[in-house]
Amino acid sequence: MDFDLNKEQEMIRKEVRKFAQNEIAPVAIDLDETESFSVELTKKMGEIGLFGMFVSEMYDGQELDYLSYIIAVEEIARVDGSQAATIAAGNSLGIGPIYYFGSDKQKKKLLPKLCRGEGLWGFGLTEPTAGSDAGGSKTTAVLDGNEWVLNGSKIFITNAACELSLGATVQAVTGTLEQGKPEYTCFIVEHGTPGFKAVEMKKKMMWRSSNTAELYFDDVRVPKENILGNRGDGFHQMLKTLDGGRLSIAAMGLGGAQGAYEAALKYAKQRQQFGQPISKFQAVSFKLADCAMEIECGRNLLYKACWLRDCKRPFEKEAAMAKLYCSELMGRAANHAVQIHGGYGLMKDYGVERFYRDQKLLDIGEGTSEVQRIVISRHIGC
Numbered sequence: 150m151d152f153d154l155n156k157e158q159e160m161i162r163k164e165v166r167k168f169a170q171n172e173i174a175p176v177a178i179d180l181d182e183t184e185s186f187s188v189e190l191t192k193k194m195g196e197i198g199l200f201g202m203f204v205s206e207m208y209d210g211q212e213l214d215y216l217s218y219i220i221a222v223e224e225i226a227r228v229d230g231s232q233a234a235t236i237a238a239g240n241s242l243g244i245g246p247i248y249y250f251g252s253d254k255q256k257k258k259l260l261p262k263l264c265r266g267e268g269l270w271g272f273g274l275t276e277p278t279a280g281s282d283a284g285g286s287k288t289t290a291v292l293d294g295n296e297w298v299l300n301g302s303k304i305f306i307t308n309a310a311c312e313l314s315l316g317a318t319v320q321a322v323t324g325t326l327e328q329g330k331p332e333y334t335c336f337i338v339e340h341g342t343p344g345f346k347a348v349e350m351k352k353k354m355m356w357r358s359s360n361t362a363e364l365y366f367d368d369v370r371v372p373k374e375n376i377l378g379n380r381g382d383g384f385h386q387m388l389k390t391l392d393g394g395r396l397s398i399a400a401m402g403l404g405g406a407q408g409a410y411e412a413a414l415k416y417a418k419q420r421q422q423f424g425q426p427i428s429k430f431q432a433v434s435f436k437l438a439d440c441a442m443e444i445e446c447g448r449n450l451l452y453k454a455c456w457l458r459d460c461k462r463p464f465e466k467e468a469a470m471a472k473l474y475c476s477e478l479m480g481r482a483a484n485h486a487v488q489i490h491g492g493y494g495l496m497k498d499y500g501v502e503r504f505y506r507d508q509k510l511l512d513i514g515e516g517t518s519e520v521q522r523i524v525i526s527r528h529i530g531c
């Protein structure tokens with residue numbers, strides 16, 4: 150077995166870490182406080198190649214392996230969950246479905262702009278009455294001549310209502326299958342299409358400087374060729390997209406845990422109480438030892454899942470395990486980090502409370518922790 154990263158992966162870690170420290174760290178607290186999505190920062194992330202990392206150079210991607218992309222998300226999340234969310238959703242949910250399932254024409258039209266970070270694309274699965282139960286979607290698409298007519302709404306869609314948003318991939322019910330189950334198809338819906346409205350959702354507890362949207366479809370007409378892949382492939386496409394997306398949520402958990410742990414270790418070595426650094430108290434050092442051990446476990450689990458994916462082997466179970474473990478790992482690490490900082494940990498200027506808040510989404514987005522346990526249970530034969 151070889152646990153070493155290759156030279157390219159090492160370089161990506163080094164460069165993205167430098168970028169996160171120099172460009173994101175100085176503004177992260179303020180962007181979070183003012184709940185501002187930064188177009189400037191997103192464009193800079195595009196300039197250094199953080200969008201389309203696993204996409205062919207033919208569409209202006211970087212043509213790297215999935216692990217390289219995951220390392221990049223991890224390094225951004227080590228500094229800021231919101232920017233990591235923009236990157237993770239931009240790649241796994243925005244670019245991914247178009248790249249894997251789109252026609253050549255769709256790819257040529259959309260991917261270069263998305264891969265250069267000049268535009269963002271949403272992934273519209275969740276609805277007000279269909280979250281974990283994505284099969285309960287109510288948004289419909291009806292064929293009328295050469296056009297599909299969409300009606301319905303989506304909620305909590307990342308990257309879909311900011312200055313850079315160009316549109317969204319939207320799952321809709323297009324009919325009923327023989328067994329009486331709904332037929333799902335995905336559509337490419339561009340901003341500016343009459344009847345399509347994207348409204349930014351504010352007042353979030355976490356990921357406050359990432360963009361979240363409600364989408365409304367009121368007799369939205371799109372040409373027949375806006376189907377992603379084939380009619381009826383929608384549900385399969387969404388499940389495949391979520392498998393890859395779970396790896397990026399795991400990377401956010403791992404990176405966030407690393408950031409919280411490093412801040413806590415640094416503080417524990419500086420903060421003096423009872424005449425010595427608090428890191429010398431076993432109650433504190435054991436918390437840090439647990440964090441270090443769990444981060445090591447999480448990294449091994451996540452990188453193995455990426456390795457399986459890069460080898461084109463099944464990775465669904467491992468993706469669910471990595472997503473579940475790394476999300477919950479960050480919860481424990483961020484909790485310890487705030488505790489070790491004492492009262493200062495509750496102050497925004499110290500930065501660790503942001504890890505604590507940003508973590509909570511990881512237990513919920515792209516399949517809740519309960520849903521991951523259902524996926525794993527099925528894989529082990531329960």
Ligand SMILES: Cc1cc2nc3c(=O)[nH]c(=O)nc-3n(C[C@H](O)[C@H](O)[C@H](O)COP(=O)(O)OP(=O)(O)OC[C@H]3O[C@@H](n4cnc5c(N)ncnc54)[C@H](O)[C@@H]3O)c2cc1C
Nearest residue numbers: 272273274275280281282305306307513514515516517519
């Ligand atoms: C900031 C943010 C960004 C997001 N970005 C996107 C995006 O880009 N695209 C997108 O499509 N969606 C997105 N989502 C939606 C997200 O994926 C859903 O919130 C998530 O899947 C859970 O759905 P829900 O919120 O409707 O909760 P529900 O499904 O209503 O779940 C509520 C509770 O019930 C539990 N539960 C439900 N079913 C079961 C079961 N069978 N067994 C045990 N427990 C169960 C859940 O685990 C949870 O604890 C985003 C959400 C947020 C908050």
